[in-house]
Amino acid sequence: MVARINDCIRALAVKSASPSRGANAVRLDKGEFPYPPSPKVIDAIAAAAGSVNRYPPMLGGDLRAQLAAYAGVAPEQIAIANGSDDLIELVLKTCLPPGGAVLLPTPTFFVYGFSARVLGGRVVEVPRSSIDFAVDTKALLARSIPQTHVLFLANPNNPTGNLMPRAAIVELLEHFDGWVVVDECYFEYCGETVVDLLSHYPQLIVLRSLSKSFGLAGLRVGYAIASAEVAGHLYRAAQIFPVNCLALAAASAALADCAYFEKTRKQILRDRAALARDLSALGLTAFPSAANYLFVSSESLGLRSDVLVSWLQQQQVWVADFGSKQGLAPYFWRAAIGLPDENRALLAGLSSIFTSASGFRSQT
Ligand SMILES: Cc1ncc(COP(=O)(O)O)c(C=O)c1O
Known part of the structure; x- marks a missing residue:
């Protein structure tokens, strides 16, 4: 019977559920609004x-x-x-x-x-x-x-x-x-x-x-x-x-409650500017963004995004890997602007890659 499934559907990639994350996971991979609703x-x-x-x-x-x-x-x-x-x-x-x-x-x-x-x-x-x-x-x-x-x-x-x-x-x-x-x-x-x-x-x-x-x-x-x-x-x-x-x-x-969302959005924009500065200070390239996330390249450090993303996951920080996707080089990833503590966790996770010899070694 499977042969009778439409060709265009059979040609699609299999979907799998995202790996489960701990209760304390920092979720910056889906571009979500980090604050609870009003x-x-x-x-x-x-x-x-x-x-x-x-x-x-x-x-x-x-x-x-x-x-x-x-x-x-x-x-x-x-x-x-x-x-x-x-x-x-x-x-x-x-x-x-x-x-x-x-x-x-x-x-x-x-x-x-x-x-x-x-x-x-x-x-x-x-x-x-x-x-x-x-x-x-x-x-x-x-x-x-x-x-x-x-x-x-x-x-x-x-x-x-x-x-x-x-x-x-x-x-x-x-x-x-x-x-x-x-x-x-x-x-x-x-x-x-x-x-x-x-x-x-x-x-x-x-x-x-x-x-x-x-x-x-x-x-x-x-x-x-x-x-x-x-x-x-x-x-x-x-x-x-x-x-x-x-x-x-x-x-x-x-x-009807635009004031709540305006306040949180302004905070996100401030945090986006601060995170972009902090990522640049680590030697990463954060591209100018008009959205609630930053698109980042780790090429200048020679650090592949798949290595970086899985290292961060071990620190319970989730960002999205775009390396080698849609014609991109293998160094691109995206992080949503999270709550201030979450952005700090991302920076701490990144710093730990640079200070850990094993973090760098694992990419080869
Ligand atoms: C450009 C763009 N369009 C649409 C969507 C989907 O948004 P929604 O949650 O409304 O389905 C996204 C989600 O990431 C997006 O980035």
């Missing part, structure tokens, strides 16, 4: 818990209007989903025709390519600059053959953290003949948006998330902002109840 969010979840015997409201209920007010658009321009991961797949279900391809400036967020492959689509990759990870708009446009239907631009980009100049996005909107999806998952950390361009470019779809700045990664809430016509089509393709009622209640309370 007390008002916790109260809202508790209040909604008594009605989970009911289905949630369709189309995201009142949250649609609340997100529209937050983003400065009409409610009909919003489509809410089970995290922006879900939206990436929804956009492709809606906009990628059978046999079509997505165009990706790489390295970038892996879910774009993964979702395209799940749906039987093809992936056309165009490398970013190896110096600063800038998108090469001319090279992208040169690869935009008639069969590339959807271009994904993560802005800021994951894992590299850099922002695209607005003029480069406009250039692509002007000349790419297909859908342009600008993923603003980290919008609150940089304040840069192209939502205002939606009225000029109907092929533009903006994605946002409540995972990274409102601390709701575990509940899964993302939203697309598009023309009313496109958002309506995304909802045609969506499941009837894509977002559960605890997530809707939590998202609504989080948006």
Whole structure:
């Protein structure tokens, strides 16, 4: 029977659960918001818990209007989903025709390519600059053959953290003949948006998330902002109840408690600057970041990222290894900005590599 499983699914890599971590593990590998949700969010979840015997409201209920007010658009321009991961797949279900391809400036967020492959689509990759990870708009446009239907631009980009100049996005909107999806998952950390361009470019779809700045990664809430016509089509393709009622209640309370999240975000930005300085002082290269993480290279120390990452894991500190992935050299890794104590644990773990002869020896 396995032979009858769709070819595009059989071609995918096997998934395995992450190795279990101790209760005291410092988790900087998933780009999470390190603070707990605001007390008002916790109260809202508790209040909604008594009605989970009911289905949630369709189309995201009142949250649609609340997100529209937050983003400065009409409610009909919003489509809410089970995290922006879900939206990436929804956009492709809606906009990628059978046999079509997505165009990706790489390295970038892996879910774009993964979702395209799940749906039987093809992936056309165009490398970013190896110096600063800038998108090469001319090279992208040169690869935009008639069969590339959807271009994904993560802005800021994951894992590299850099922002695209607005003029480069406009250039692509002007000349790419297909859908342009600008993923603003980290919008609150940089304040840069192209939502205002939606009225000029109907092929533009903006994605946002409540995972990274409102601390709701575990509940899964993302939203697309598009023309009313496109958002309506995304909802045609969506499941009837894509977002559960605890997530809707939590998202609504989080948006109503912006002061809490603004305070924590400011702290994260201060800690990001301090961590970048401390990493540089250790001789590492921390790239400029507009998100809640730092992308780091240990090439100047000749220290491979797989060695560094497993050494840190032994110290109970988890960062993400990007060495040798998507065309990168074997020295790149990413660390989320954690709580101040967690950032100190990362620095202590790194210092211990440099002071331990066995840490260096193990890489050969
Ligand atoms: C660029 C980008 N888009 C989307 C996502 C997924 O976010 P969500 O938690 O809303 O599914 C991530 C998560 O890391 C991301 O980095």
